[in-house]
Amino acid sequence: MRVFFLILIIALPVCLAAAEFLPMTPIGAQCLPVSVRVEGEGGGAVTVRDQLVFDIDFSGLLITVPENEAFVKLSARVSGSEGSWNISARAEAEGEGVLIKEYQGSSLHDMVHSLSDDLVFALTGEQGIASTRIAYIVRGGEEWRLVVKSLDPRPSATIMRDGQVLTTPAWSPLGDRIAFTSYRAGTGDIYTYSFTSGSASRIISGGVNTAPAWSPDGSHLAFTRSENGSSDLWLYSVSGGGSTPLTARSSIETSASFSPNGLQLIFTSDRVGYPQLYWMSASGGSAERAGFSHGYCDSPSWSPRGDMIAYCARAGSGFHIFVMNSDRTEIRQVTTRGTLNEDPVWSPTGRHLAFSSDMDGVRSIYMMELNSLKVHRLSTGGESYCPAWSPVR
Amino acid sequence: MNSPEAFRRPPSHAPVIDRSAMVMSFGVHAGMLVLMIVAGLIMNSGPAPVIMGGGSMVSVEMVVLDSESNPGNPGNVATEAGDTQVEEAVQVPELIQELMETTEVEPVEVEPVEVQPVEVEPVEVQPAEVQPAGQFVTIGSSGEAGAGAPGPASYEGRVFAAIRRNFVTSTDPPNTYRIHFTVNLDGTYRYEVVRQSGNSAFDRAVEHALETASIPPMPPGRTTPVRLSIEFLGPE
Numbered sequence: 332m333r334v335f336f337l338i339l340i341i342a343l344p345v346c347l348a349a350a351e352f353l354p355m356t357p358i359g360a361q362c363l364p365v366s367v368r369v370e371g372e373g374g375g376a377v378t379v380r381d382q383l384v385f386d387i388d389f390s391g392l393l394i395t396v397p398e399n400e401a402f403v404k405l406s407a408r409v410s411g412s413e414g415s416w417n418i419s420a421r422a423e424a425e426g427e428g429v430l431i432k433e434y435q436g437s438s439l440h441d442m443v444h445s446l447s448d449d450l451v452f453a454l455t456g457e458q459g460i461a462s463t464r465i466a467y468i469v470r471g472g473e474e475w476r477l478v479v480k481s482l483d484p485r486p487s488a489t490i491m492r493d494g495q496v497l498t499t500p501a502w503s504p505l506g507d508r509i510a511f512t513s514y515r516a517g518t519g520d521i522y523t524y525s526f527t528s529g530s531a532s533r534i535i536s537g538g539v540n541t542a543p544a545w546s547p548d549g550s551h552l553a554f555t556r557s558e559n560g561s562s563d564l565w566l567y568s569v570s571g572g573g574s575t576p577l578t579a580r581s582s583i584e585t586s587a588s589f590s591p592n593g594l595q596l597i598f599t600s601d602r603v604g605y606p607q608l609y610w611m612s613a614s615g616g617s618a619e620r621a622g623f624s625h626g627y628c629d630s631p632s633w634s635p636r637g638d639m640i641a642y643c644a645r646a647g648s649g650f651h652i653f654v655m656n657s658d659r660t661e662i663r664q665v666t667t668r669g670t671l672n673e674d675p676v677w678s679p680t681g682r683h684l685a686f687s688s689d690m691d692g693v694r695s696i697y698m699m700e701l702n703s704l705k706v707h708r709l710s711t712g713g714e715s716y717c718p719a720w721s722p723v724r
Numbered sequence: 725m726n727s728p729e730a731f732r733r734p735p736s737h738a739p740v741i742d743r744s745a746m747v748m749s750f751g752v753h754a755g756m757l758v759l760m761i762v763a764g765l766i767m768n769s770g771p772a773p774v775i776m777g778g779g780s781m782v783s784v785e786m787v788v789l790d791s792e793s794n795p796g797n798p799g800n801v802a803t804e805a806g807d808t809q810v811e812e813a814v815q816v817p818e819l820i821q822e823l824m825e826t827t828e829v830e831p832v833e834v835e836p837v838e839v840q841p842v843e844v845e846p847v848e849v850q851p852a853e854v855q856p857a858g859q860f861v862t863i864g865s866s867g868e869a870g871a872g873a874p875g876p877a878s879y880e881g882r883v884f885a886a887i888r889r890n891f892v893t894s895t896d897p898p899n900t901y902r903i904h905f906t907v908n909l910d911g912t913y914r915y916e917v918v919r920q921s922g923n924s925a926f927d928r929a930v931e932h933a934l935e936t937a938s939i940p941p942m943p944p945g946r947t948t949p950v951r952l953s954i955e956f957l958g959p960e
Binding site: 353363452 | 875876877878879882884885886887888889891892893894900902929936937938939940941943944945952953954955956957958959960
């Protein structure tokens, strides 16, 4: 009996202490259910509701549900008229106000994107992507356009138009510039378009220069230079330090993408006879093969969270988008439709991909939320390719 | 004040010895002594005697239980050696894990003249349907943390979810990893490690989840910091 009480005395505090800890098992992303109620007169309320539901469902972090199933209740009241709108929003989670805010402006879509991103941040602590934009190339006949599109039904805005090839845009980390390749001068040169000045200027020439990729701090551009029969990776210093080669091989080295910390590059090389992914230091040196999954791998893109790499690979009779963990432990095919899915780029939060695909016939720009693999077509009309995702505003 | 005389004064009532009481007292003590000796002989004897009696008597047989089949055996519960053996047995997977890590084959560059492209057919991934709300694994009162846990949409529940969002591991550790997590009113946060898991890979997964978590801002109107005690478990 004495021993029994001794055990009880020892075990009871241990049991009580264990019960205070909330158990957490490993799991992927899960969505918080949110109900949306929008009040107001006219078409404004319909526009707000439709866009709110799309933004929330595409966030990858929240999901819209009927009010009786919701953990979070969002109500919004729309007032005003064309050109001057007001949205009064309130979100409650278990009776506690988490977002109480007024939005005013001339564009309902922009206001709803701001509200959606605010809601995502208030509930999850993560940045939303509703207010971001995607740039891409549209080809129509003998005309190439560099366009920018918001993630809603509004038409795209053309920022560059040329009778010569425009290709491989890359949005700067600060969001103020887009680097791209133009053949206006006869050979491929790299230009930057400034949103501040509304014009573009040539920054890299000599040889054929393509596929610019910004370093995460915006201080450098890695790019491919083809001259004298070989294609190598080069590094351009935006602050004026000129360009230096990173590789010097007879094989083709191209499609560089920086790691989020800026210390490494992943790129495509055909040094073994066919395109494969390699990574190396961002200052050059020896490279290591990054994967062995497919006989043809190209267009790698390192996620901004650093945990995954998206790329294009030949699978069966077509080309599809794959995502692998950056430690090579898992490879996922994320597209199954169409025969030409390519140019994957990450959203700034690393939860979405944009890519070009012919899954609906004409090559177009698509967005995918990686948790649900939901796909939305972004571009409308004309052959569209080479997407570049803006940073979070 | 007492005089010395008082100490020499004989007691007013001299003791009277009662012989019959003395005999009875001796008899009682002797009887008890005999009973104790008899009881001792019975307890130390070999096989227990079977007590035979009438219909109203109960037959009791003493047996020796096997130590493993008797969870109430104090000897089993109290011994430290038993616990140590369990710890050692559980740590075997960790050793295997480390061996696997250290014996990882480095990729070798292949010369183009020797190797033909080998297509590895990827597993077809069908686009998944949107998760219904019911699949949201919560820590609410009906969730896995049991009664008293914060609701999934409460601030505490959302902090929990923010950490869990980046907690990815397939390792089953010997112990759970325990922390105290505190979010201050200004949105800054810190955590104290109460106990590590005993598996380095699992510990790294927990630390990654904690370091990369995006903690939601404190709701307006809160006046006290939030403190959560969390224990990280292996896959379900």
